[in-house]
Amino acid sequence: MLFCYTLIPLFLIIGSGGVGAALYLMRLAMFNPDVSWDKKNNPEPWNKLSPSDQYKVKCKIQIFRKHSTKGVI
Numbered sequence: 001m002l003f004c005y006t007l008i009p010l011f012l013i014i015g016s017g018g019v020g021a022a023l024y025l026m027r028l029a030m031f032n033p034d035v036s037w038d039k040k041n042n043p044e045p046w047n048k049l050s051p052s053d054q055y056k057v058k059c060k061i062q063i064f065r066k067h068s069t070k071g072v073i
Contacts, residue, residue, distance in 0.1 A: 029037075036042065 036044070042048075
């Protein structure tokens with residue numbers, strides 16, 4: 001039987017990349033407030049979030065303006 005040992009690292013790297021991509025997609029599908037799997041019982045799940053919940057990225061320009069000491073902007 002012919003077996004090539006040099007292909008084992010290639011299969012491990014490709015397999016771990018596929019598993020990582022699948023886990024990332026599962027995380028996006030399960031924990032993203034914009035995704036709704038149950039449209040009959042909860043058609044708008046983003047309305048459950050309170051205004052204090054952070055689910056958006058902050059603008060870097062506003063952070064720079066807040067911490068700017070020279071007053072350039």
